[in-house]
Amino acid sequence: MLFDTHSHLNLPAFDKDRYEVANKCLRDNIWMINVGIDYESSRKAVEIARRYKEGVFAAVGLHPENLGKEVFRGDRYKALAESPKVVAIGEIGLDFWQLPKEKEKQERQKDMQKRVLEKEILLAQELGLPIIFHCRKAHNELIEILKNIKGKKLCGVIHCFTGNITQAKEYLSMGFYLGFDGIIFKMDLDNVLQKVPMEKMLVETDCPYLTPPQEGKRRNRPEFVKYVVRHIAEAKQMSLNEVAAITAQNAKTLFCLEK
Numbered sequence: 001m002l003f004d005t006h007s008h009l010n011l012p013a014f015d016k017d018r019y020e021v022a023n024k025c026l027r028d029n030i031w032m033i034n035v036g037i038d039y040e041s042s043r044k045a046v047e048i049a050r051r052y053k054e055g056v057f058a059a060v061g062l063h064p065e066n067l068g069k070e071v072f073r074g075d076r077y078k079a080l081a082e083s084p085k086v087v088a089i090g091e092i093g094l095d096f097w098q099l100p101k102e103k104e105k106q107e108r109q110k111d112m113q114k115r116v117l118e119k120e121i122l123l124a125q126e127l128g129l130p131i132i133f134h135c136r137k138a139h140n141e142l143i144e145i146l147k148n149i150k151g152k153k154l155c156g157v158i159h160c161f162t163g164n165i166t167q168a169k170e171y172l173s174m175g176f177y178l179g180f181d182g183i184i185f186k187m188d189l190d191n192v193l194q195k196v197p198m199e200k201m202l203v204e205t206d207c208p209y210l211t212p213p214q215e216g217k218r219r220n221r222p223e224f225v226k227y228v229v230r231h232i233a234e235a236k237q238m239s240l241n242e243v244a245a246i247t248a249q250n251a252k253t254l255f256c257l258e259k
């Protein structure tokens with residue numbers, strides 16, 4: 001079995017065929033979590049998951065890139081998260097990739113991202129759900145925030161991990177998982193892949209984005225997670241089946257999907 005822990009069949013790129021794509025995955029024994037990036041896509045993720053008895057789950061959250069378009073309202077996300085299909089809060093986090101050039105505006109952006117993130121973390125704590133973190137060009141800032149969170153211990157995954165081994169170790173020491181996707185074909189992360197323990201790794205696609213080069217310019221989809229699994233297997237000198245089985249088990253453990 002394969003488990004794509006980060007897909008977006010909830011986005012418009014799949015408007016025409018999301019259920020066909022999901023059905024085919026289930027026939028091939030591929031499970032997935034569709035992850036929200038704003039209220040509408042979160043609602044859609046829940047709607048999709050509700051159609052399936054098992055194998056298709058949802059995460060709800062407001063992505064830092066969408067803060068300009070939506071004001072975060074915890075009550076709305078909390079209502080969505082009441083569905084038993086919601087297995088995580090996410091994707092939430094920090095994205096310092098395309099900040100305004102002007103220093104003052106930049107600081108204001110960063111502060112706003114941090115404030116909303118803290119609210120979303122509180123919601124996850126309140127609901128007792130794991131968190132799917134998005135973090136781009138902000139690992140040290142995110143680590144700092146996570147170290148200072150009070151109250152209930154957090155669990156979750158740093159999705160699409162692109163940090164260095166020192167940052168990876170910081171996350172691991174706090175108990176987080178690291179998620180790997182097609183970005184490993186664009187950046188050389190083999191050093192990280194080799195050193196992160198297998199039991200802390202998740203695999204994902206982030207489809208429709210980040211198509212592995214083996215599939216050219218096509219739209220990415222959950223089944224292409226197999227290329228990520230294969231690359232990790234090579235980096236760690238393990239068998240493909242072992243990596244598939246362990247990462248699927250890790251996902252079931254983190255997102256509490258054991259019966």
Ligand SMILES: [Zn+2]
Nearest residue numbers: 006035091206
């Ligand atoms: Zn994503």
